[in-house]
Amino acid sequence: MKRTLSIILAFMLGLTALAATTASSTALIAPCTPGGDYNPDCDLDHNGVIDILDIQLAAGHWNQVGAWTGGDSWLLTGNAGASPATNFVGTTDGQNLIVQPGAGRVGIGATNPTDGKLYVAGGGGRGVYATSASTDGVVGASGSGVGVSGISTSFYGVDGSTQSTSYAGVRGVNLSTGVNGAGVYGLSTNGPGVNGVSTSGNGVKGASTDSAGVYGVSTNGSGLYGSSNGSNGVYGQTTASLQPGVKGVNAAASGIGVRGEANAAGGVGVWGQSNANTGIYGLSTDGIGVWGQSTNGPAMRADGNAVQARAMGGWAKAMAYIRSDGLIFQCYNGVTGASSNGCGFTVNHFTAGGYGVDFGFYVWDRFVSVTATRNAVGNNMAAEFDFGAANTTIDVRTFRANQTVDTEDTRFMIIVY
Known part of the structure; x- marks a missing residue:
């Protein structure tokens, strides 16, 4: 009786297995030889072992061991024989593919991702490579940290390239309204x-x-x-007013905000160019705005006119060569940079040997030097000055050097510092 029940039970299991095979498996494409090489077509439960369940599903083929390589499933231990052109993890209906590690991380090329939600280990190549035909290859955004962080021990942490003449390989955008972004x-x-x-x-x-x-x-x-x-x-x-295109800040004592260095002949350490305004601008509230230093050459060179604010010291504020008849022969205005058409100066030849030079700006707090030339007949001439009634004017008197009573016309140069 027990034997009869066992036969009936085995027959029923066989029918069940046959139904499962018919419903979930395809026909075997090769014989499953007992004890032969592992045949994945006989591993109907895809567990790498052909056992009693496969016997039930495959109608009596057993005793084969190997790694499952067939079917459309992605195994936890990896797949072999996949074709990148046809096999992929993703969707075919335009729906999003979500990878959710929970509190963990997603690692690519790394068995123990230690940082970030997505950790990519590039080995000997790039960790992440992204391309786009019309917009950004990689966009990183962060509310309080770093949008994109790249680290490399022997190459570039972040490398961007572009073939466009209007866009950059790597672009950084600061959307904050603060001045320190x-x-x-x-x-x-x-x-x-x-x-x-x-x-x-x-x-x-x-x-x-x-x-x-x-x-x-x-x-x-x-x-x-x-x-x-x-x-x-x-x-x-x-494009902001009063903001620099390049700014260097150094908070240390004797520090340098911006340093330019050129070691080749004809080289320029720092080059400033402007077609309408200032090429190089230096600003300091308690130190040196622009400092030039050289051991064997000019510390500062100007291929053009040099100007300075009227109230500051160091450079000449005005230079003029006055003829004996009071006309301006040569001049330079160190405040405006003018060097022709009187430079903004006027001369009042109020008496013989007396000249009132009006510079057009306040001169009473400036240093002044006046030098007279010999007169037309070769007499040595001298000059003296005094500040005029107007605070923009300096009165000059010229006379023969061997007497100081009568003034006499002659040419002279005047410099205001």
């Missing part, structure tokens, strides 16, 4: 915070309408370093 922020403890290299264009280009286009900080190296073989190593541009 930065589109691109470079930080280094022993090297360049941002290193830009170009063979024909801008090594680094930063643009901002309200703050710093490019901002670099370093505790022991270059906060911002740019190198180019054909154009600008570092290029900064701003």
Whole structure:
């Protein structure tokens, strides 16, 4: 009786297995030889072992062991024989694919991701490579941290390239309204915070309408370093009034905000150019706005007129060569930069040997020097001055050097410092 029940039970299980095979399996494409090489077509439950369940499903083929390689399932231990052209993880109906690690991380090329929600280990190549035909390849956004962070021990942490003449390989945008925000922020403890290299264009280009286009900080190296073989190593541009295209700040004693260095003949350490305004502008409330230093050459050179605010010392504020008849022969206005058409000066030849020179600006607090030339017949001449009734005027009197009673016309030069 027990034997009869066992036969009936086995027969029923066989029918069940046959039904399961018919419903969920395809026909075997090769015989499942007992004890032969593992045949994935016989591993109907896809567990890598052909056992009693497969015997029930495959009608008596057993005793084969191997790794499952067939079917459309992605295994926890990996798949072999997949074709990148046809096999993928994703959707075909335009719906989103969600990877949700919960409190953990997603690792690509890494078995133990230690940072970020997505951790990509590139091995010997790039960790992340993204392309776009019409917009940004990679966009990183953060409410309080770093949108995109790239770290490399021997190459670039972040590398961006573009074939467009209007867009940058790497673009940084600062949307904050604060003055300390930065589109691109470079930080280094022993090297360049941002290193830009170009063979024909801008090594680094930063643009901002309200703050710093490019901002670099370093505790022991270059906060911002740019190198180019054909154009600008570092290029900064701003549309905001009274804001610099490139700004360097150093809070340390005897520190340097911006330093330019050129070691080749004819090179320029810092070059400032403007077609309508200031090429280089230096501002200091208690120190030196612009400092030039040289051991074997000019500390400062101006290929053009030099001007200075009237109330400041150092440069000449006015220079004039006055003829004996009171006409201005040569002149230079160190306040406005004018060097022709009287330079904004006028002369009142009020008596023989008496000249009132009006400079058009306040001169009573300035240093003055006057030098007379010999007269037409070769007599040595001298000159003296006094501040005129108007605070913009200096009165000059010329006379023969061997007497000081009568004044006499002669040419003279006057310089106001």
